[in-house]
Amino acid sequence: xxxxxxxxxxxxxxxxxxxxxxxxxxxxxxxxxxxxxxxxxxxxxxxxxxxxxxxxxxxxxxxxxxxxxxxxxxxxxxxxxxxxxxxxxxxxxxxxxxxxxxxxxxxxxxxxxxxxxxxxxxxxxxxxxxxxxxxxxxxxxxxxxxxxxxxxxxxxxxxxxxxxxxxxxxxxxxxxxxxxxxxxxxxxxxxxxxxxxxxxxxxxxxxxxxxxxxxxxxxxxxxxxxxxxxxxxxxxxxxxxxxxxxxxxxxxxxxxxxxxxxxxxxxxxxxxxxxxxxxxxxxxxxxxxxxxxxxxxxx
Amino acid sequence: xxxxxxxxxxxxxxxxxxxxxxxxxxxxxxxxxxxxxxxxxxxxxxxxxxxxxxxxxxxxxxxxxxxxxxxxxxxxxxxxxxxxxxxxxxxxxxxxxxxxxxxxxxxxxxxxxxxxxxxxxxxxxxxxxxxxxxxxxxxxxxxxxxxxxxxxxxxxxxxxxxxxxxxxxxxxxxxxxxxxxxxxxxxxxxxxxxxxxxxxxxxxxxxxxxxxxxxxx
Ligand SMILES: Nc1ncnc2c1ncn2[C@@H]1O[C@H](COP(=O)(O)OP(=O)(O)OP(=O)(O)O)[C@@H](O)[C@H]1O
Ligand SMILES: [Mg+2]
Numbered sequence: 001x002x003x004x005x006x007x008x009x010x011x012x013x014x015x016x017x018x019x020x021x022x023x024x025x026x027x028x029x030x031x032x033x034x035x036x037x038x039x040x041x042x043x044x045x046x047x048x049x050x051x052x053x054x055x056x057x058x059x060x061x062x063x064x065x066x067x068x069x070x071x072x073x074x075x076x077x078x079x080x081x082x083x084x085x086x087x088x089x090x091x092x093x094x095x096x097x098x099x100x101x102x103x104x105x106x107x108x109x110x111x112x113x114x115x116x117x118x119x120x121x122x123x124x125x126x127x128x129x130x131x132x133x134x135x136x137x138x139x140x141x142x143x144x145x146x147x148x149x150x151x152x153x154x155x156x157x158x159x160x161x162x163x164x165x166x167x168x169x170x171x172x173x174x175x176x177x178x179x180x181x182x183x184x185x186x187x188x189x190x191x192x193x194x195x196x197x198x199x200x201x202x203x204x205x206x207x208x209x210x211x212x213x214x215x216x217x218x219x220x221x222x223x224x225x226x227x228x229x230x231x232x233x234x235x236x237x238x239x240x241x242x243x244x245x246x247x248x249x250x251x252x253x254x255x256x257x258x259x260x261x262x263x264x265x266x267x268x269x270x271x272x273x274x275x276x277x278x279x280x281x282x283x284x285x286x287x288x289x290x291x292x293x294x295x296x297x298x299x
Numbered sequence: 300x301x302x303x304x305x306x307x308x309x310x311x312x313x314x315x316x317x318x319x320x321x322x323x324x325x326x327x328x329x330x331x332x333x334x335x336x337x338x339x340x341x342x343x344x345x346x347x348x349x350x351x352x353x354x355x356x357x358x359x360x361x362x363x364x365x366x367x368x369x370x371x372x373x374x375x376x377x378x379x380x381x382x383x384x385x386x387x388x389x390x391x392x393x394x395x396x397x398x399x400x401x402x403x404x405x406x407x408x409x410x411x412x413x414x415x416x417x418x419x420x421x422x423x424x425x426x427x428x429x430x431x432x433x434x435x436x437x438x439x440x441x442x443x444x445x446x447x448x449x450x451x452x453x454x455x456x457x458x459x460x461x462x463x464x465x466x467x468x469x470x471x472x473x474x475x476x477x478x479x480x481x482x483x484x485x486x487x488x489x490x491x492x493x494x495x496x497x498x499x500x501x502x503x504x505x506x507x508x509x510x511x512x513x514x515x516x
Contacts, residue, residue, distance in 0.1 A: 003407055203388050206350070207449070208378035209405045210371070 003213065011220035014193070015228075022225070025189055029182050029229025029276060034236045036175035037272055041237060041264050042248075043167045046160075049259060059138055060151045061122040067146045072120055075146060079122060084137045086127040093118045119148060179279050182229070186222045186283025187290075193218065194291045201292070214292065219284050226280020230273035237272075238263055300326045300488065301347060301457070306356035308342050308512075316342040318512040319356070324490060326456075329483045331499045332492040334509035340492035341385065343509070344461050347490070348380055349373045360457075378406050381450035381487075383460040387442050389434040389449075395421070396430040399448045406453065420452040424478060440471030447478060457488045465494065472498065 015022045061079075063072065072090075079085055091099075096118040126134040138150045194201070201214055245261035252259035264272075301324040308317040316339045324330050332340045345351040346358045346366065353366045365376055389398050399420055403413040421427050424444040434442055443463060450458060460479065464472035476498035483489045483502075491499065496506055508515045 006404065199388075200390055203390060204401070204405060205374075206348075206377065206382060206384070206388065207402045207405055208374045208376075210374045213374075213405060 004216065007213075007216035008220050010217040011224055014217070014221055015224055022228070025185065025225055026228040026232055028185055029226060029280070030232035030236055032178040032181050032185075033229060033233035033272065033276055034240070036171050036178055037233055037237045037264070038240055039167070039171040039174060041241065041268070042261070043164060043171055045259070045261050046167075047164050057126065057134060057152060059124050059126060059134065059141070061124065061141055061147055062149045062151070063120045063122075063146050064148045065117075065119050067120065071146055075144060076122065078144075079124060079141070082137075082140075084127050084133065084140075085124050087125040089123045091121045091123060093120050096121060179275075182226065182276065182279045183283040183286070186225060186280045187287040189225065190218050190222060190284045190287035191291050193221070194288070211292075215288050218288050218292075219281055222280040222282075222284025222287075223277050224280070226283075227273055227277040229280070230276030233276065234264070234269045234272050300324065300361055301490075302357075302359040303343075303346075304357040304359065306346065306353045306358055308339070308346065308351065309354040316512050317346075317353075320512070320514060321356075322507065322514065324488065327483075327486055327488055329480075329489045329499065329502070329504045330491070331496045331504045331506045332490065332509060333494070333496050333506060338509040339512040340509055341461050342512075344459050344490065344492060347457075347459060348382055349376055374405075378402070378453060379455055379457070381453065381455035381458040383443075383446050383450045383458070383463050385461045385463075385465060387446035389442060389445055391434055393433075394430065395426060395432050395434060395437070395445050398434065398445055399452050402449060402453045416452055416454075417448075420448040423451065424448045438471075440467050440474065443467065443471075443475060444478070447475070451482065455487070457490070458482055460489070460491045462492050462494065464498065 063075070067075075076088070076090060079088055093116055097116050100118070126137050128134065134152070138152065141147060142150045204214055241261060241263050248261055249259050303320050303322040306317055306320045307315060309315050320339075320343070332343065334340050342351060346353055347360060349365045349368065356366075357364050358366050360376065361379075363376070365373075368376065390401070393401075396417055399417045400413060403416060408416070418427070418430070421430055424447050426441065426444055426448065429437065429441065429445075434445060437445065443466075447460075447463070450460075458479075463479070464475050467475065472495065479489060479491065480499065480502050493499070496504070500506060
């Protein structure tokens with residue numbers, strides 16, 4: 001146990017002994033981690049927005065504006081009788097206006113309107129949710145003369161989900177690539193350290209140091225350097241979000257999307273730091289394994 | 300306690316450094332290894348500390364075949380020996396005190412006890428007042444004494460020194476030799492390679508001469 005404390009102290013001394021190069025290495029690691037971490041946080045925000053929206057396909061059927069009430073009734077009866085329709089909901093034009101007004105940002109617009117511009121509408125769930133069958137149903141309903149427009153509501157949701165999935169896998173790919181970069185950076189730092197400390201290592205082995213005793217300070221060094229990089233990356237992510245969030249939210253607002261970008265949760269920061277520390281340790285372990293063979297060390 | 304049993308050592312690429320050598324070193328003995336340059340003196344000493352492995356034969360230290368022991372056991376063998384190499388191999392970026400402390404840190408001795416033992420070792424080699432000095436600021440003889448203090452700080456029962464006085468002028472060499480003789484007087488088994496055996500022969504040393512990897516006797 002005390003051997004670990006000693007190795008940790010030694011690693012800390014090495015980090016503190018060269019503050020500039022320590023900071024530079026940590027910054028390289030931090031920048032490599034910031035990109036995927038920031039991507040993750042942003043995707044996470046958009047995903048949590050999309051999660052509330054059903055991906056189940058619905059068909060919205062908008063009628064013409066001047067359809068008399070009894071014709072509406074007749075269309076409803078016909079739709080209910082259709083075996084392809086599982087459920088049907090009628091949205092009168094007044095309710096549609098109220099819903100619109102309730103959505104953020106539209107209250108002023110709807111209040112300013114003298115007349116309700118919205119039509120009556122039906123929202124129906126197809127019985128069979130294969131794309132071909134509800135496409136057929138949509139065509140069939142579209143043929144009714146009073147129907148102005150039919151719309152598959154799932155389309156944009158599906159598109160959004162696809163975009164989120166793509167963004168997620170891109171982030172993951174980026175994370176693996178830059179994680180590999182982190183391992184390589186640590187590998188090289190440790191390689192140089194072993195080279196410059198050849199003399200010290202050979203003296204220690206001569207005096208009866210075990211392989212573990214010699215290895216340990218390098219492993220702790222890699223771990224601490226990774227951890228430092230992780231902490232810096234987290235600070236960078238938080239700072240960048242503070243700067244970017246208002247702009248992204250303003251952009252979303254233009255598309256009438258109420259988006260509020262939240263910062264990363266504490267546990268996410270902890271995961272980031274642990275991940276960075278683990279990769280640093282791994283890079284050091286590989287480097288030590290590759291460059292520290294006894295045979296070479298005692299001459 | 301140390302036995303060479305028909306030992307040969309072939310360096311890869313080089314010629315044979317030791318050929319079918321048999322030698323027994325008894326407990327408490329002062330053994331002086333003489334021989335021309337390249338005779339195999341350093342090789343013989345390295346075999347004892349498992350710094351090299353024999354190509355044939357056995358090297359036994361306290362009954363342990365050190366040429367075939369598990370790699371993980373080698374550090375414990377080295378801790379039981381005191382080693383002073385031809386070049387002193389000090390850490391130049393640490394104080395004299397920290398250099399002598401190193402073997403104790405490596406064998407995880409309790410720190411309070413360790414500091415005491417470092418001071419005893421430094422006193423033994425007459426460097427008490429240099430404990431805070433950096434090795435760079437010391438003379439060659441003083442540096443070699445630091446290396447000796449480092450070798451004895453673990454109180455080994457076997458002390459191995461490879462030409463410890465080779466680079467020193469005669470006055471320093473006599474001083475260091477006297478130091479080694481005092482360890483021997485205290486009961487330590489001492490094995491020395493040297494070009495100048497007059498430093499030890501009058502004091503009951505057993506002299507062994509190597510030539511081209513073989514014992515002359
Ligand atoms: N690592 C090595 N690789 C190859 N050959 C070596 C190695 N070390 C020593 N030798 C050879 O083995 C022979 C014995 O070397 P050794 O160092 O044991 O001699 P020595 O008696 O200590 O000489 P010196 O008095 O010059 O120190 C020499 O011919 C040397 O060239
Ligand atoms: Mg030699």
